[in-house]
Amino acid sequence: MLIKPAFPPEIAARLRKNVKGALLTDMANRGRYATDASIYQQFPLAVFIPEDAEDLKTALAVAAEFAIPVLPRGGGTSQCGQTTGAALVIDNSHAFRHILEIDLKRAEVEVEPGLVLDHLNAKLKTSGLWFPVDVSTGAQATIGGMAGNNSCGSRSIAYGNMVHNVIGIEAWLANGKLGQFGPYAQSSGVAKELGIFVKGLAEQLQPEIEANWPKVLRRVAGYNLDVFHPQSELPYTNDGSVNLAHLLVGSEGTLAYFKSLRLKLAPLPQHKVLGVINFTSFYRAMESAQHLVKLGPSAVELVDRTMIDLARSNPSFKQVIETALVDSQAETPEAILLVEFSGESQAPLLAQLKSLQDLMGDLGLANTVVPMIDLGLQKNLWEVRKAGLNIMMSLKGDGKPVSFIEDCAVPLEHLADYTQALTEVFTKHGSRGTWYAHASVGTLHVRPILDMRRDGAQKMRAVAEEAAELVRRYKGAYSGEHGDGLCRGEWISWQFGPKITAALGAIKTAFDPHHLFNPGKIIDPPKMDEQILFRYPPNYAIIPLKPALDWSAWNVQNNPVTEAISAPGTGGDPALGLAKAIEMCNNNGHCRKFDAEVMCPSYRVTRDEKHLTRGRANTLRLAMSGQLEQDEISLSDPLASDAVKEVMDLCVSCKACRRECPTGVDMAKMKIEFLQRYKKRVGHSVRDLLVAYLPRYAPVISAIPGLPALLNLRNQIPFIAKLQQWLTGISAARSLPVWSAKTLWKNQAILQKKYTHSPDALLQGDGKGVVLFADTFNAYFENENLQAAIRLLETAGYRIHIPQPTKAARAKQAGCGKQFCCGRTYLAAGMVDEAKEQLSALLTHLHPYAERGIAIVGLEPSCLFTLKDEALVMGFGEQAITVSQQAQLLETFLVAELKAGRCHFNLQTAIKPVLVHGHCHQKAFAELTPTLELLKQIPNANPQLIESSCCGMAGSFGYEVEHITVSKKMAELTLLPAIRQVPNAWIVADGTSCRHQIQDGVQREAVHIARILAAHL
């Protein structure tokens, strides 16, 4: 399939002996570093994760001695394949992420190359400064990678590209010397020598440079040979001086290895206003850009009709996008332009906004501007723009929006004609493009949908050639934002001509005589459509397998023009959709974020690519296409292999990726597939059985007088805990949930009389009937939660049905235990068949209630969302769909009823602050808003949501001896520190295991929302 030369073992041994960091030479680790966000894949020879600068120096020296190519890597989010290569890939992002110096007076900062942009800006925030190259991948992109690519943000019209903001680079050269690249006039040593050499070339080629160099701001191709005679509309430096660091910016790791970078900072704008222009013609929108930039905006960003429609059809975004429309009742505009003005005070910005309105009037487009002053509204609108792209990227089927001409830059006066002509090119080739992004600088992103497994390569070449012709016609730059890499390297000579291309080669040789730094990029590049370099080369094939869950929704093909999807199951996937679901990961690296939301907790604590959603998806893809170790298991049952086990080990099934990954990679479900096969291979442990069968034995334990109390002694007697750890692998350092002495089930007389109703009986009279699902955890360990929920519902006037299997049902239905169970614990142990049996019994019972529109209310998010999620892919058909539509958390139900005026609570005033921690599954289903809304019913309660990722307990994960440390680290990231800060607060957490983690971590009781509400009745 692919050429995968390996790292010579003797050199590996030598390197390992001399470094502290990890040298990874196995196929899975190499495979995880074989891709970036492009269509390409090249296996590294090995991956090195240095621990410190000495490690890096040693690795570079060994590589130089043995002529091993070297490829520096940051977040690996490049779109052109520049971060892939058969080299020793060195990951900067693990150790080199420090700010070395902040000089507020000079507004400068010195950083290591692996520092992530957003982390830098978070640190700078209080200083009133920021680093303004605001790339969309700011939460993942490293400063080294940004400099490597000469990245550009949405606001480049105001701040320039990376090259305009880097003022110094200290870099390792191929000969092992460290060069200080800064102002040419003050340079010395090796940097000066190289500078003189490049100056000589530039002087020799001045006429060619002037003739061939694109004059636009957005040109990132090749090396910046024009530093000595700047050609861009924005000069490299304010005073016209030459800075040798600019030679290295945009060099894509091919000239030198950055050790540290000195950056220029800008004042953080205190005020921003937005004018959103609505256009009924896309052409007019493009035509207007040239006039708009004269008003001095900090951004002019495009959202086209396709994206507006996508947002309008999505309930989460509809309201926000409509704030940007002049008339939300009228037809959707063909395009909107977001014109942002920013500055130190608001008054001048408002004047600029007024000028914008006047300008549109002068252009014959009066009353087309929606002024947006409110910062919250502006922020929401920017989010929608990003989300629109995400929806586009989540297209199912083998045709994908492919990035290869998406950053051609043309002068603004030609933007309208260029976009129109390129749209015609797409049509000619049976595709279509959705346009978005940087209208201010003539760089519009557009990705035609191509099927790279079939005829994509040919179409890509044809479209690229025609696009290139257009770029030439309009005197633009073919490579305007994302770099050259494998995708655009061949167009460098097309852009600059042979003499300049030869000069670029000479620069490469002067810096790196043996061409060991990232070979094949910028200099001697391959053809963009060299299929052997593709992630999906012609001989890519999936090992057939039958998954445990139904993945047919992914097993589809799409129409590149209409984006219509074929029927589920028709995609031709030998793994019945599972492989295609895995392949949805396009390596954009969004899961490497640390700031908001949840994804990906295991990466947040380990910073290890293998414990990241992307690393997992890549491992699964490589395993299922036979690209990992060629042992018997990997080839016969790839999902059950040890390589997959290694990456799945720390996945806590939080489901965050399902929602937060732009393409909806659902790793929690994939983990079920893995567990099912892996456990079949290695067998279930005692601990697996204890966890899985809890719903079965809990009723037995509970029924034996004194036994719950006896079992609870385990938490008091360390010896028992230690013995249990030895026998089962459940950590002695954890307390276990305490068995309730009283359970709901004990008083069968009341249950039968008061809480058992047929659907019709439940709806009698005022129709206020509800099913309350008593899950195993709340029923046997925290009965007080169920009692609180009952009290609340009854106070609000509801009749309650609590599902309980009848003897007859138990006799009839396989899997129907003494009490109902959603199957969650079985899924956690990979027992899909047993989970199906449990669910089947529960769904059979619930379906008649759901069919009549009766709400099915649950307390434990992981159980309730099993009904809304996994149950839908387990072959239950319409029954599961109907139940899932009625299944809701207690708070979701009550908030809806309150809003409909069907109930009312008289609650007492809160006397303590209220902190809320959301369960991951609540967050994954965007179900936290009702929690906060319901808590606001308590007078004076001002519930504060803790911005936290997963609590780390994740069902049984946090109890497991081998996982307890990682589990605690997850909790300590943000959740526990936030709780410690408010010592007297109520802590509200719906998840049983979240409450447990909080109790263990800060020795404070967290309560289910039902309890805090009941306490205020």
Ligand SMILES: Cc1cc2nc3c(=O)[nH]c(=O)nc-3n(C[C@H](O)[C@H](O)[C@H](O)COP(=O)(O)OP(=O)(O)OC[C@H]3O[C@@H](n4cnc5c(N)ncnc54)[C@H](O)[C@@H]3O)c2cc1C
């Ligand atoms: C969804 C999406 C949106 C994007 N939006 C933007 C955008 O708005 N603007 C934009 O410009 N780009 C954008 N990109 C492209 C990419 O995210 C940026 O170029 C980003 O700056 C790359 O950072 P990184 O840390 O991932 O770099 P990597 O991909 O890891 O590396 C980039 C290059 O820099 C080199 N490099 C890395 N570290 C060093 C070092 N220490 N020394 C020398 N060379 C080094 C690498 O070898 C490689 O050639 C986007 C990508 C995606 C997937």
Ligand code: SF4
């Ligand atoms: S898993 Fe999702 S977020 Fe992560 S790289 Fe893949 S597509 Fe992007």
Ligand code: SF4
């Ligand atoms: S389910 Fe959670 S832990 Fe697992 S990959 Fe997704 S975000 Fe990461």
